[in-house]
Structures are given as C-alpha cells and as structure tokens.
Amino acid sequence: MEYDAGTHSLKCPKCQHGMEEVTHEGVAIDRCTHCKGMWFDGDEAHRLKDLKDGHLLDIGDPKDGWKWDSHADIKCPHCGKQMEKASDSKQKHIWYEVCPDHGMFMDAGEFKDFKFESLLDRFRSLIKGNRANIAP
Numbered sequence: 001m002e003y004d005a006g007t008h009s010l011k012c013p014k015c016q017h018g019m020e021e022v023t024h025e026g027v028a029i030d031r032c033t034h035c036k037g038m039w040f041d042g043d044e045a046h047r048l049k050d051l052k053d054g055h056l057l058d059i060g061d062p063k064d065g066w067k068w069d070s071h072a073d074i075k076c077p078h079c080g081k082q083m084e085k086a087s088d089s090k091q092k093h094i095w096y097e098v099c100p101d102h103g104m105f106m107d108a109g110e111f112k113d114f115k116f117e118s119l120l121d122r123f124r125s126l127i128k129g130n131r132a133n134i135a136p
C-alpha cells in the first residue's frame with residue numbers, strides 16, 4: 001500500500017510503502033504492508049524473540065524477503081541516516097540493517113530465522129552437553 005502519513009505508522013525504508021503497527025503480547029513493531037519487512041525500535045527484536053509465538057508477526061514469505069535483501073542501502077525511517085549492515089553475532093548468515101539511534105530492520109522471514117535458528121542452536125548445545133555427560 002502506498003505510504004500515507006495518516007494511515008501508516010512508518011514508511012518502509014526498503015520499498016517505500018506504508019508500514020502498519022502490529023502488536024504481540026505488548027511488543028509493538030512496524031510491518032510493511034508491501035514487502036512485509038519488519039522494523040524494530042530499540043531492543044524490540046530481542047523482546048519479541050523471547051515470546052513463544054513472536055514469530056507469528058513475521059508473515060512474509062522468505063522468498064520475497066530474499067528478493068529485497070539485495071536492497072542493502074536503506075535509510076533509517078526515523079532520522080534518514082544511512083543504516084549499517086550488521087549480522088547477528090551468533091548467526092552470521094542473518095543480515096539486517098541497523099540505525100544505532102533508532103532500531104533495526106529485518107526482511108520478511110528473517111525474524112523467524114533469527115528466532116528459530118537460535119532455538120536449534122540451543123538444542124544442539126544441549127545435545128552436546130548431554131553427550132559430554134554420558135561420555136566415559
């Protein structure tokens with residue numbers, strides 16, 4: 001949907017369409033009505049990650065997200081400064097855009113990845129831990 005200041009909470013930094021506010025258990029984020037990318041203020045991404053069903057807000061198709069992933073040069077929707085590309089310290093394949101002052105942007109599907117990969121990682125280390133316990 002074309003961005004309209006009266007209807008939308010933010011203008012998508014990636015595709016310039018309107019973003020709408022969506023809430024899950026008290027964490028409100030902005031999601032693009034077009035590319036389904038998600039904007040997180042401050043530490044909202046981590047707060048949402050800790051909620052069991054937080055990934056339900058990430059409704060986009062990862063295939064669409066990847067299409068947009070190449071549009072790396074985006075500007076912060078709040079201050080207009082060029083955002084920095086950053087990768088998750090634990091999951092290097094996940095790239096997102098960060099404004100140090102305002103928050104971060106993830107493409108459709110990236111948040112799910114962000115959330116579940118880490119569960120998988122935690123699971124892996126659990127298995128490793130168990131093995132260490134039963135090892136002679």
Ligand SMILES: [Zn+2]
Binds near residue numbers: 012013016
């Ligand atoms: Zn968008």
Ligand SMILES: [Zn+2]
Binds near residue numbers: 079080
């Ligand atoms: Zn900013």
